[in-house]
Amino acid sequence: MNYQTIVTSAENAILTITINRPDKLNALNKTVLEELAQVIDDFIANPELKAALLTGSGEKAFIAGADIAEFTRLDAAAGTALAQKGQALFARIENAPKPVIAAVNGFALGGGCELAMACHFRIASENAKFGQPEVNLGLLPGYGGTQRLTRLIGKGRALELLLAGTMIDAVTAFNYGLVNRVVPQAGLLAEARSILAVINTKAPLAVAACIEAANLADAPGKTGYEKEAESFGKLIATGDAREGITAFMEKRKAEFRGS
Known part of the structure; x- marks a missing residue:
């Protein structure tokens, strides 16, 4: 299937899902979320696929956040509905019966960090940056970020990032337990595929x-x-x-x- 904002490829039972909006640093918008939902449903239903790798196009960003321009049209009810829709999609990824891992290449901010955390674990390139800067917009994460970040790195560290809206680098993310490995960017996808290849040999x-x-x-x-x-x-x-x-x-x- 052809998508506007996502590129997919499959090899050795591993589906690679690439968010493909490099001019917008792969920011999440309505179309991305809708297409990603379809990709995930198809992945889960396809018996020939055993695992998935999620990444972003280009070297600058995994996903640099949400497309903020879309927020200007939202009232309270629409904002709640948007958050609930995002939470449902990310929960679908988290509860997928096949492993989905994030290969984080560059900025993983806001909704991008939330999407990475919804994956079963994360591999980061050396230039990766993580953060939940929603407080800078007068908001909080809406796609499960307050919950998953707290579970992954602990309440104190999570609240520091949530309240200050600051970023952490890949090494700090590794030390916090947010990512499993930090590798050179050139070897990021190969490392992720290598891990999945091992998992794919299991029952x-x-x-x-x-x-x-x-x-x-x-x-x-x-x-x-x-x-x-x-x-x-x-x-x-x-x-x-x-x-x-x-x-x-x-x-x-x-x-x-x-x-």
């Missing part, structure tokens, strides 16, 4: 179960523990588990089939 049902359980880690009560035990019971009766256990005992590589 798909187990990968999906790990994502689902980990996403419940901050839920109240014992929800995450209950889901973990329930999923363990379901998985141990699958063909993939039998294959994995047998392969381990026979000292050979397992061949998983997703069943």
